[in-house]
Amino acid sequence: MAHSQTAGTGAAPLSRATVLLVDDDPASLRVATVAVATANGEVVAALAPAAAGAGRRADFAVIDIPDPRALALVERFVAAGVTVIATSGAGSVGLAVEAMRRGAVDFVLKPFTPDTFARRLRPRFAERPVPRDAPAPFTPETDAPDATFGGFVGGSGAMRAVYDQIARIAPSKAPVFVTGESGAGKELCAEALHARSPRARGPFVALNCGAIPRELMESEIFGHVRGAFTGAAEDRAGAAEAASGGTLFLDEIGEMELALQAKLLRFLQTGEFRRVGDTRARRADIRIVCATHRDPFAEVAAGRFRQDLFYRLHVLPIRLPPLRERGEDVILLAEAFLARFAAEEGRAFTRFAPEVLERFRAYGWPGNVRELQNVIRRSVVLDDGEAVTLDMLPPELTRTRGAATSAAAEADVEPFHVQERRIIESAIAAFGGNLARAAAALEISPSTIYRKRERWIADGVAA
Numbered sequence: 001m002a003h004s005q006t007a008g009t010g011a012a013p014l015s016r017a018t019v020l021l022v023d024d025d026p027a028s029l030r031v032a033t034v035a036v037a038t039a040n041g042e043v044v045a046a047l048a049p050a051a052a053g054a055g056r057r058a059d060f061a062v063i064d065i066p067d068p069r070a071l072a073l074v075e076r077f078v079a080a081g082v083t084v085i086a087t088s089g090a091g092s093v094g095l096a097v098e099a100m101r102r103g104a105v106d107f108v109l110k111p112f113t114p115d116t117f118a119r120r121l122r123p124r125f126a127e128r129p130v131p132r133d134a135p136a137p138f139t140p141e142t143d144a145p146d147a148t149f150g151g152f153v154g155g156s157g158a159m160r161a162v163y164d165q166i167a168r169i170a171p172s173k174a175p176v177f178v179t180g181e182s183g184a185g186k187e188l189c190a191e192a193l194h195a196r197s198p199r200a201r202g203p204f205v206a207l208n209c210g211a212i213p214r215e216l217m218e219s220e221i222f223g224h225v226r227g228a229f230t231g232a233a234e235d236r237a238g239a240a241e242a243a244s245g246g247t248l249f250l251d252e253i254g255e256m257e258l259a260l261q262a263k264l265l266r267f268l269q270t271g272e273f274r275r276v277g278d279t280r281a282r283r284a285d286i287r288i289v290c291a292t293h294r295d296p297f298a299e300v301a302a303g304r305f306r307q308d309l310f311y312r313l314h315v316l317p318i319r320l321p322p323l324r325e326r327g328e329d330v331i332l333l334a335e336a337f338l339a340r341f342a343a344e345e346g347r348a349f350t351r352f353a354p355e356v357l358e359r360f361r362a363y364g365w366p367g368n369v370r371e372l373q374n375v376i377r378r379s380v381v382l383d384d385g386e387a388v389t390l391d392m393l394p395p396e397l398t399r400t401r402g403a404a405t406s407a408a409a410e411a412d413v414e415p416f417h418v419q420e421r422r423i424i425e426s427a428i429a430a431f432g433g434n435l436a437r438a439a440a441a442l443e444i445s446p447s448t449i450y451r452k453r454e455r456w457i458a459d460g461v462a463a
């Protein structure tokens with residue numbers, strides 16, 4: 001029985017459909033393997049669900065759905081541009097509907113024979129839209145199936161939208177304004193924009209305006225000449241010159257003083273700037289990406305951010321969603337970090353206990369990806385084993401709020417986080433709201449203060 005579709009168009013013959021099988025049951029895998037071959041496809045890997053993230057590229061994934069939790073895998077592959085065929089022995093209509101709703105093209109009930117399954121696969125293979133080797137400069141398939149983009153891991157709809165935006169605006173020279181909570185990946189976003197821009201071979205210079213004392217900020221950006229201020233022992237170029245031909249990333253732009261904001265605006269308008277203490281105007285050809293974890297509109301409304309500068313910078317906005325809005329990305333990220341840190345630290349970890357994954361899904365992640373990264377690095381460094389278990393997680397992930405509070409109340413001790421917050425807030429007040437100075441006086445980094453503030457806000461909302 002000849003199939004016109006597989007006969008091709010007369011030009012180069014189409015390659016065979018490549019298929020990834022994901023199933024826990026070896027007997028099912030064997031039947032499916034024969035079925036794929038019968039339908040003239042090629043199995044590139046047969047995996048247990050836990051290994052499915054570390055995948056190979058394939059046109060199709062046949063995914064077994066023993067229970068609703070496995071539906072997330074369907075979503076991941078679909079998001080990565082893979083055509084998914086779901087199978088299940090559970091026989092629930094609800095599962096089938098849900099699998100299709102999440103993008104599976106077919107749902108095949110077990111048990112099946114190689115022949116019955118091949119009959120379902122054949123038409124799918126035939127309608128495969130693109131031959132496997134066709135160039136796809138920027139499609140999910142390029143980054144599939146592990147759902148990565150640049151340095152990003154994550155295949156949620158929210159992140160796919162971000163990747164799409166990055167790809168579309170990277171070629172422009174117009175400024176980009178990135179917003180998102182601390183640790184959400186704003187710097188990674190700036191790097192991805194640079195890497196996909198025509199300036200990719202030029203420098204990428206990142207400056208954190210929240211981490212530099214305000215009086216040094218201007219010189220950090222624009223440089224200075226010798227003797228411009230105490231300690232300026234020689235002429236020095238700033239970040240703008242260093243980034244010339246490339247991208248300047250100004251993180252925490254909201255921390256920049258108003259006077260310096262005016263100078264930055266002038267630079268954006270004219271392309272010219274002066275080093276501190278210099279009379280000579282210089283030019284720099286840079287693309288600016290800036291970021292803030294604050295609400296920029298509120299900052300403008302409060303008079304802390306110049307409106308004219310804001311509208312100059314806010315040409316191409318990108319909002320990075322907080323981790324808690326990225327669904328199963330938290331698991332993908334956790335797996336990626338576990339694999340990386342276990343390799344780096346020479347540990348045996350390969351997976352998470354199911355309760356840990358549940359906690360990861362339920363937790364709010366006020367520190368976002370950075371917090372997740374820290375939690376996993378900490379477990380990997382402090383413990384060893386094959387699975388990360390609940391007892392390896394830090395208390396904020398495992399404690400129930402009520403229990404912690406009542407224990408503290410019983411002993412009449414003020415919890416550490418309450419004392420810590422008081423100390424930090426009084427230091428900020430003592431320096432008239434200047435976070436960088438408060439951080440310097442407390443001998444901690446300004447980003448620590450930002451992170452803690454995010455946490456207080458999150459806790460405040462949750463309480």
Ligand SMILES: Nc1ncnc2c1ncn2[C@@H]1O[C@H](COP(=O)(O)OP(=O)(O)OP(=O)(O)O)[C@@H](O)[C@H]1O
Nearest residue numbers: 151152153154181182183184185186187188369370
């Ligand atoms: N989607 C992601 N995939 C993989 N790694 C990520 C992702 N998002 C962030 N990271 C990592 O998490 C850490 C924090 O990200 P990044 O520094 O870009 O956040 P940020 O939003 O700039 O934080 P801050 O506002 O505190 O400066 C970095 O190590 C980054 O590589």
